[in-house]
Structures are given as structure tokens and as C-alpha cells.
Amino acid sequence: MALALTYNTSHTLVRMRLAAFRHALQDQLRLTWIVTGGFVGLVLAGGTIWVAVKGDTDVLAVVLAVWMLGWVVGPLFAGGGDETLKPEYFTMMPLSPRTLSTGLLVAALAGVAPIISLIALHSLVIAGANVVAALVAVPALLLQLFCFILASRLAVAVYGVLLQVRAGAVIAALVNAFILAFTAQGWALIVAFVSTDVQGTMARAARIAPSGWGLVAVEAAGRGDWPRVLAALAGLVVLGVVMLVAWSALLVRRTTASRAGGKVRRPLGGTNPRSGAGAKELRSWTRDLLYGHKAVFAISYGLFFCMMPLALGWKAMLPWAGPAAVVMAAAMSANLYGADGTALWTTLMTPGANGPDVRARQRAFLLVFGPITLVITLLLTWWSGYAGAWPLVLSVLPALLGGAAGLVVASSVYAAVPTTDAHKRSGNPLNSGENEGETMGIVYVMLVLVASTCAPALIAALNVGWWGVPIGVLSGVLAWWYFGRLAIRRLDRRGPELLTLLRHGRSPAEQARKTAGLDALPKWKRTMAGLCLGFAAIPLFPQAVVPAIFKLTGNDDTRSWFLALYQTGPWQWVVIVLMAALGLSMYAFGGLTYYHAKKRAPGASVAAAAG
Amino acid sequence: MTVPGGKVFGMEQALELVGLTKVFGDERAVDELSLSVPSGSFFGVLGPNGAGKTTSLSMAVGLLRPDGGTARIFGVDVWREPTKAKALVGVLPDGLGMPERLTGREVLTYLGLLRGLPEDEVGRRTAELLEVLELDHEDDKQVIGYSTGMRKKLGLAVALLHAPRLLVLDEPFEAVDPVSAATIRTILHRFIAGGGSVVMSSHVMALVEQLCDRVAVVADGKVVAAGTVSEVRAGGTLEDAFVSLVGASTRGADGLTWLSH
DSSP: OHHHHHHHHHHHHHHHHHHHHHHHHHSHHHHHHHHHHHHHHHHHHHHHHHHHHHTOHHHHHHHHHHHHHHHHHHHHHTTSSOOSSOGGGGTTSSOOHHHHHHHHHHHHHSSHHHHHHHHHHTHHHHHOSSHHHHHHHHHHHHHHHHHHHHHHHHHHHHHHHHTTSHHHHHHHHHHHHHHHHHHHHHHHHHHHHTOSOHHHHHHHHHHHSGGGHHHHHHHHHHHTOHHHHHHHHHHHHHHHHHHHHHHHHHHHHHHHOOOOOOOOOSOOOOSSHHHHHHHHHHHHHHHOHHHHHHHHHHHHHHHHHHHGGGGGTOOTTGGGHHHHHHHHHHHHTTTHHHHHGGGHHHHHTSTTOHHHHHHHHHHHHHHHHHHHHHHHHHHHHHHHTOTTHHHHHHHHHHHHHHHHHHHHHHHHHHTOOOOOOGGGOOSOTTOOSSOHHHHHHHHHHHHHHHHHTTHHHHHHHHHHGGGHHHHHHHHHHHHHHHHHHHHHHHHHHHHHHHHHHHHHOSOHHHHHHHTHHHHTSOHHHHHHHHHHHHHTHHHHIIIIIHHHHHHHTTOOSOOTTOGGGGSOTTHHHHHHHHHHHHHHHHHHHHHHHHHHHHHHSSSOOOOOOOO | OOOTTOOOTTSOEEEEEEEEEEEETTEEEEEEEEEEEETTOEEEEEOOTTSSHHHHHHHHHTSSOOSEEEEEETTEETTTSHHHHHHHEEEEOSSOOOOTTSBHHHHHHHHHHHTTOOHHHHHHHHHHHHHHTTOTTOTTOBGGGOOHHHHHHHHHHHHHTTOOSEEEEESTTTTOOHHHHHHHHHHHHHHHHTTOEEEEEESOHHHHHHHOSEEEEEETTEEEEEEEHHHHHTTSOHHHHHHHHTTOOOOOSSSOGGGOO
């Protein structure tokens, strides 16, 4: 009976999810994000399978650990992970928590990310040494997939509990920052404390971690070590059940928790529009635990990332902790207006408020991250003892701070991602609506953009030493002023459109209008533009950027499918340049076609009607 | 009866909408809507769900850009001179967010300062508004913890803070308890008596009949009737007039047999 109910619930929830997914596909922009994400995911899945084909199971174990890590940490960047079906929708259904969570888990499988992970996990079948091992791989990979998804859901639920109290928000931030820094710099800790055989240690650890149990089962089956096969598979089952039970318990807590903010300590004051707006913005950072969480995360990420090599006594990275923290902070703050949602109407209805509001957001960002990153930079550079690093970091830091403070408001206005209004949000404090792909994409774009704002200062510092400092300060001030002005002007001109976007999201009706111009194009042109945008990444990244990096870093032994590396001498660079040009022209053709079509579409952007 | 879009001669218009149009995809949510609200009137905008009330009011105050038509507040074009127009109007939108991490007092302080009011004036007005609306004991509560009714009351305080000449209120009485509703009614009557004008949307007939001196009935994005309450009512009740104007028949008598136990 209970089983039948669970089956029916799961079936219905899967149908609901697929229906929502079909609607998402109507949205051109979301479709683009889904396709891009899917493409990147497929490349990664292909890479995982390739590792299995090569038969390097040690590497495979580590790669699988990275997949699981992606599922656990990903939601932090992707606005709380997929929340198409919120548990809150079903609170009034006479369903037991267990039935509901099982149903939600099954529904969670019906998405792009689980399918890509499923493809990647087929590496287990390939890693099987014989037919029996390949057969064992089938239940192993399914259990492994369930564990990935459950771990992700459980992690989101745990963030949910932690982010209700200040200490929890700080702990979650520290743990996340450590994990993420460890993926890049963890080798140093391993060498220092475990063994100089980094790869061996990592492979061993990756087999002990749950993400490796499927592989352990497959390997054991290949050797005929059946007790081990059973132990590994049973381990996955037990872990899955434990995570499911824990998740159900947290779901109950989530759907019955209250959302009220904490007690107010320092009431807001101020004497004029400027100080009033500043005081309000600073309170977002100190009172909203999600803001605080992101701030602690960014700073501790910078620290961990640059301090882990200390384990080996290597101090050269120390001076860069501050700049790294600034870049991460900016990427995490790229959607300020989206996060505030429709509260935008309050400034929109106040004459002349856009200027003070934008500048206040910039000042608040600088106040939160400026002093602390400066102190970190000064202390760690002094500790590192590299005298040569002083002009570099002191040029780069002001440039980055200004660039970040400028770009966060510009991206918040120009590339706002609609989120669910705070007072209508679900119990998932990370959740920002249904645009997880877009949210994550902007994080990546911002990492690159913000980092590039220090280029002039860095080049100057490398060439003329201390003269880089005034250039860094100047470029920082310019970026702060210019990007801030861009944001203010845009708000003055297109404020109502931004509010409409935040209020209604991108509705199918709006999409219909946006694509109206596109529909007028001949079909071949539309198809060409779509294909160009879809596949331009292939010549540009794997065929141009990656081989270029390989060549610059002197990596000569891997050719794989990089066409350029099969050439000789200067021809390699010719191929790289040709491929880059091809990719860029494809982007340009596709982009321009869409741009002109959009310009021809009638009217500006609008959204669904409200009564 | 006022002809929609026409001027009532000799009277200043607090709000004048001419030919406002908004198209969403294939749907004309608001279709050449025209409306005149004489200065000093308490104007009710009635209409069934989805008639275009919120869309029209949003376009009237500068929150949603129209595809066609004009909106003027005391003669100032909202879309040509938004800064000037917005100084004249106080708005209570329906269901929009607030600076959630501030307390009610802080929201008013912040928005008052942002409007350029002097600090002590902001403090005085804020204290009075909070006291009258019975929000003065909520200083330890951030807006995110407010109930729907409290949010409405705070929204009204925001609309009143800069002493506008026109109030545009979208469903101001929704989710508000009877005692607070009586308070709000008193405040609005005093506002009118003090020379202000009010435009309010609602679908509660009794309320509109009791409060407003003028009404407009909106259906399918158009004004189907406008004038004084007694003109629109035409001898019957406002509810009867409304049902016949929007061309709906009340349902619910047939079907749903499975509801009987």
C-alpha cells in the first residue's frame, strides 16, 4: 500500500517536473543556458568515460569524487540547486515525509544534470575488467547516481539548517571554502601530511569516499573478490537509506520552520539620501545570513587557496589571498538587484534615488571587502617575505576592488537574474528561483571579468614596478565610477523594465515577442545562427584555447583530439589561430543574427499580465 | 457621467490616463484605457480578476512602461517627466517586495532620507505613521517576518510618508484586519479632506460603495463604465451593476455533486 502510494506520488511528481521542464524550454534564454550547461556536462562526461577507456582507474576514482563534490557544492553557486518542485508545495498533501522525499528524489532524476551524471557513470561499465564486472557495474552506477543526488539534496537541506543561525552560516562558509580550495591546492596538504605519493593517496582517499564505492565494487568483481563487491554495494545502499531518512527529517523541519529575521541590533540612521542608502545596504550584509555566508566564503576561500601550499613551506602564493578573495566576492555578489527582487519599486518610485542606491551598493561592497582584503594582503605579503611581490599586489588589489565594486552593480543591473521574492521564498535559503543555470553562468563570467580588471595594473607593475600602484588605484577608481554610472543610467532609463523582469520573470509571452523578429528570418538563417552559437565553443575552446595552453605550458605528450597538436612546428599555431578565428566568427555570426532580429522585434521587453 | 478620456471642465485632474495600452504577446492586457480622476475625489477602480487593474495602475504611476497612451499626474506626464510626477504621488503596489532586512521604522527612515526629507522630519513622520497604523511595537521585527496585513499597512505608510497629493493604492484593504481597516479608512478620509486625491483598486463592492465617490469599472482592459457611484449604480446595487457590466453570470449552482457527503 505504502509502496503503491510512493510509486504513484513519484510518477505524478516526475510528470510535474517534466511539464515544468517543457515550459522552461519555451524560454529562449533559459534554453540557451540549459543547452550550454548540457554541452559542458557532456564534454565532462565524455572526459570521464575517456579516462575509463584508458583504463586509469586511479584517475577515474578521483574524477568520480569530483563529480560528487560538484553535486554537493554546486547548489551554493547555482542558487540552491534545482527546486522545480518545492517541498512546500506538498505540505497539505496527506503524504508521509518518507513518501514525499522518495517522490521528490525520483522526480529529481528527471533532469539534465542527472542524465549527464548517468552518462559519466557509465565509465564504471567500461572500467569493468570482464563481463561479470560490467554486469556488477549496472547496479553500482545506479546506486552511485542515487547517492550523488541524495548527497546534493541533503547538502542543500543542511545548508538550510545552518543558514538559520549566524554561527551555522559561518561554519558552512568555512567548510565550503575549504573543500573548494582543497580541490585545487589539496595536493600540498597531502604531500606535507600524508605521503609524497600524491596521486596514490588521492586515489586511495577517493576509493574510501562514497563516490568511489561503485568503482570499488566493479574492480572487486573483476578480481572475483565477492565479499568486497557485496560490502561496497551494501555500503551504497545503507548510505542512500541513511541520507534519505536524514533528508526526510530535514524536509519536515524546513516546511514547518519560520522565516522571520533575527533581532535587530543597530537601528538604521542617516542624515541624507547618500547615508540612508548606505546604511540600508550595509544592513543587508550584516543581517541577511546568506550575504554574510557569501562574504565569509569568499574571504576564507582566498585564504585557504593561497595558504594550503604553506604546508610545503611554499610562501609564494600568500600575497595573492586578498586579490583572490575580492574576485570570488564579486562573483558571489553579481546579482544584487535580483536578490532584492521587486523591492526595486521603492527606489523606482523615489525621484533621484537610483544614483544614491547604486553608489551605496558599491560602497557597501568596498566596506565589507576592502579593509579585510587589504589587511590580509599586507600581513600575508609581509609574512611571505617576497619583497618583489609588494608592488604587484599593491597595484592589483585597488584595481580589483574598484573593478569588482563597479562590475557587481553593472552586472546586477544589466544581467539581473529574476529570483523569488524573499517573502515568498521556500525554506531553502540558497534558492533564488528557477534560473540556476543562469546564476551559475554569471558566477563564471564574473570570475573572468573581475580578474581581467587588474590587467592594466598588473602589466604596469610587472614592467615599471611601483608605478603600477597609482595605475592600479586610478584604474580602480575609474572602473568604480564608470561601471557605477553605467548602472545608474541603465536604471534611470530601463528601471521599469528591470522591475517587470524581477516581478514576472521571463514569461513565454515576452519570449514570443522577443523571437518575433527571429521568426521573420528565413529558416536556413535561423538554423545557421542556432548551430553557430551551439557549436562555436568547439573550435574556440578545445581546438584553440586548450591546445594553446598545452603548448604554452610545454605539455607535449597529450594530443587527444586536439587537431593543432598533430601538426608540426609553426603549423600548430596556424591551426590554433584558424580555429580560434572560426569559433569567434561563429559566435559573431550567431550573435549578430539574433541581435538584429531582436532589434526588429516590435516594442521593448514585457512580461505576463497581472490583474 | 464622465466620458472616458474626456476632461471634466473646470476641474483639475489628479490623474488622467489617455489611451493606455499594454500588450503581452498576443493578449491586449490593457486596451486603449482612458480615465479621469478629478482632484479631490476618492476614486474606485473595480474589475474582475485579470481585468487589467494592476497593469493599468502600474502604468499610471511609472512602474510599467505602456506600449501606447499617456498618463498624467496633475498634468505632469509620468513617462516624460518621471521625477516630477513621482514627487506628487504615493503608491501602494500589490504583492511587491520591500527592503526585507530592515524593520518597519527603518524602511520609512531609509525611504524618507532617500526622498531628501530632513532627518528630524523623517523621524517625526515615521513615528506618527507607525503609531497610527499600530506598527510601533514591531521594532524588533524585520519586514521579512511581517504578516501580509502588516506589509499592507507598512506599504500605506510608505505611500503617505512624503505627503503626496495623490495616492494610488492597489487592493489596500486585502488581508487587513477590521480594526486596521477602520483606521485606514479614517486616514484616507482625512487625506481627502485635506485636499488629497485617492485612486484605489478593489474587488470588494461594499467597500468601494462605502468609500468612493467615483468609480470606474474595468473589464478586458477597457473602461466599461465610469462616473459617480450613483451614476454607475443606476438605481440598483453596485454589485448588480458590476455583474451586468462585466457580462459575467454567477456560477456554482450546477455540478460539483461530489462535494456532498
